[in-house]
Amino acid sequence: MSSFGDDLIQAMTEALAHAKGEGPAIVHAPMAPREVREHAKLTQAQMAPLMGMSVSGYRKWEQGQRRVSGPAATLLRVIEKEPEAVRRALLS
Structure with a gap:
C-alpha cells in the first residue's frame, strides 16, 4: 500500500477510536x-x-x-x- 493509503488508514482508525471515546485525542477549546x-x-x-x-x-x-x-x-x-x-x- 502507498504511504498515503497507510496514513489514511491510520487517520480513520484514530477518528473511530475518538468517536468511541477511546485513545488520546487533542481537543482544543473553541476560539472567539x-x-x-x-x-x-x-x-x-x-x-x-x-x-x-x-x-x-x-x-x-x-x-x-x-x-x-x-x-x-x-x-x-x-x-x-x-x-x-x-x-x-x-x-x-
Missing part, C-alpha cells in the same frame, strides 16, 4: 476571534492580514458563518498572547 481581536486592540481590517486571509473571510468567523480550526486556532492563541510578536514576524 472577536474577543482575541478586541483584546489585541485591532480592527477587522488589521486582524485579517495577521491571519493571512481576507477581511470578508475573517468577518465570517466573527459572525459564526465559518468555524475556526487547526492552524488558524493556534495562530489566534498566539495573537491573543503576543500580538506584537506576530506583527514583527510578518513585517520582517
